[in-house]
Amino acid sequence: MQINPNVAIIESLQGVGGDESKIWAKELLLSYVRFAERKGFKFIYLDDTIIKISGENVYHLYKNEMGVHRVQRIPTTERKGRIHTSTAVIVVLPQIIQSDMRINPSDLDWQFYRAGGHGGQNVNKVSTAVRLTHVPTGIVVTASRERYQEANRKIALDLLTGKLYQLEEEKRKGITNSLVKNIGTGERSDKMRTYNFPQNRLTDHRFNKSYHNLEDIIDQGKWDKVFQNS
Secondary structure (H helix, E strand, O other): OOEEEEEEEEEEEEOOOOHHHHHHHHHHHHHHHHHHHHHOOEEEEEEOOEEEEEOOOHHHHHHHHOEEEEEEEOOOOOOOOOOEEEEEEEEEEEEEOHHHOOOOHHHEEEEEEOOOOHHHOOOOOOOOEEEEEEOOOOEEEEEOOOOOHHHHHHHHHHHHHHHHHHHHHHHHHOOOOOOOOOOOOOOHHHEEEEEEOOOOEEEEOOOOEEEOOHHHHHHHOOOHHHHHOO
């Protein structure tokens, strides 16, 4: 499959750590958006946990973010000042060039359902939301943000083809614990990075590098040096 290097699809998922993990996943995604804004890239939310970023060579810029991100900090709900450890799982997908897709239509199980609106007031009366399953691998993707089924179908197909591409990349690299096929649990021991807020330090365990401007990275999207060294 041939990819479009100027598009990156980023999915940020809850790992271990309960509500704090869910909050952390949202913060990471927002931080990537802030970096995109600083660089003048275009972005849209495909879902609450998925963004699509467009700009020159953005896929190669973001692709090394894929993995388990461990955070150590005192949650706002923690009254005794204890440091908690939780994780988020980041999946970075390319956009596959449509003319290069080689998926057997008989391998696809399309399902359509009604998507609920905010507050339950704008529930769609037609089945615009899409759930797409790739039967051979069991990979499931959903798309429900758009008002029209056809738009959600395209998003779902983009997500699926991106995950199939990454699945092949995992096999090529000999990775057995797939982040794409079954996402995994985001175990703390699987971390690629640790974000230690009390010490204002980000540590990348893959390259044995540390950065001491963690708050600027997360709050302002200043990922430049981290990305350059990934």
